[in-house]
Amino acid sequence: MENTENRLPQEEQEIDLLELAQKLWKRRKVFYKALGGAVVVGLVIAFSIPKEYSVTVTLAPESTRKTSSSLASMAAMMGFGDLATNSDRDALNILLFPDILASNPFALELYSMPVKPVDSDTIMALNEYMSQAKRPWWSSVMGLPGKVIGGITSLFSSKDEEAKVEALNPFRLTKVEAGKIGAIKNSLEANVDKKTGVTTITVTMQDAEVAATVADSVVVKLQDYVTAYRTKKVAGDCAYWEKLYKEKQQEYYEAQQKYANYMDENKSLFTQRSKIEGERLQNEMNLAYQIYNQMATQLQMSQGKLQEAKPVFAVVQPATVPLTPSAPRKMVILVGCLFLAFVGTAGWILFGEDIWRKFKNSSITEE
Known part of the structure; x- marks a missing residue:
């Protein structure tokens, strides 16, 4: 009995699935219409989205542990004992790359850089190029109310107010400037492998030449940015x-000149007074030289520490002009539209029609 009871639900389930499949097959003409419409919509969407080109640059940090033992020992003697451990901080700098690329100060570094699109004979600033970027037709339709409101408000704004916003003020950005900076930041992406330290920087633009130019500039500015951060x-x-070195150098030269002048003026005198004065000037000169020598050593060690603190990144994959666009992925868009059309049509046939019929009948009976 138990076996027969267990079989019944399975058989009923198989019958239900078969009935559902038959129900869908009977309405296959609806599927043909829906899928045909989905193909049209998918093609319209795919060809309405502007082409984009992506350039990927790969960076790898070079080890800075090749510090000579003599320099490390001298650094320890002069109070720079952490000189050899500066390379351990490279990982920390690499992890900052995504945050740096997403920051306003870094986007402002690229804001006015010159670029030359492939289809243009003129060189323009990157922010000007971003403002001329193509957009899908539906974004223009959705932004039409905002343009109308902006046009109305511009009628009541004076020319003096418009002239005030010409100069870029990083502390107080206008909506237009903030939009351009946001577009620049959205076009940059950095991914860091915490284990190997390899960093991939991707720049996506609508022009292949501009994408490669910006990617190459991003690498240079990023290295300078991190170097300035590390060595501040x-x-x-x-x-x-x-500064101390130059001051002590000048004091030593002055003491040396005083001693030389005194010795020249009193070379024929052999009094005890002149002898003591000469020894005093000589001692001052020797003391000034010792301090001057110490400052020279300190300066040399600080310069060595500054050089060691600078991170070094090897460009494994440089920026090159892409030959094919990375977006839009027309096939993915088309398949996605077909899938949504199929699922939506099947759901409507199996469940939606019954629900709509019950709702319609209930509303009629209430009336």
Whole structure:
């Protein structure tokens, strides 16, 4: 009995699935219409989206642990004991790459860089190129109310107010400037492999030439940005020691000149007073030389530390002009539209029609 009871639900389920399949097959003409419409919609969407080109650059950090033992020992003696451990911070700098590319200061570094599109004979700023980027037709339709409102408000704005927004103020950006900076940031992407330290930077633009130019500039500016971040404190220390070095050098030269002048003026005198004065000037000169020598050593070590603090990144895959667009993926869009049309049509035939019929009958009976 138990076996027969277990078989019944399975048989009923098989029968239900068969009935559903037959029900869908009987309405296959509806599927043909829906799938045909989906093909048209998919093609319209695929060909309405502007082409985009992606350029990927691969960076790998080079080890900076080739510090000589003599330099490391001298650094330890002079209070720079962490000189050899600076390379351990490379991973931290690499992890900052995505945040740096997503920041406004870095986008502002690229804001006014010159670019030359393939189809243009003029060189323009990147922000100007971003404002001329193509958009799908539906984005223009959706943005029409905003344009109408903006046109109305512009009628009540004076020319003086319009002139004030010509200069870029990073502290107070206008909506247009913020939109351009946002577009620049959205076109940049960085992925970091925490294990190997390999970083891939991808730049996506509607023009292949512009994408390659921006990608190459991003690598250079990113290296400079990280170098400035890493060496900020060390560079300040180096400037401080250089200032002291020049001051002590001048004091030594002055003490040396005083001693030489005194010896020339009193070379024929053999009094005790002149002898003591000469020894005093000589001691001052020797003391100034010792301090000057110490400052020179400190400056040399700070310069060595500054050089060691600079991160070095090898460009494994440089930027090249892409030959084929990376988007839109027309086949994926078409398949997605067909899938949605099939699922939507099947759901309507199996469940939607019955629900709509019950709702319609209930509304009629209420009336």
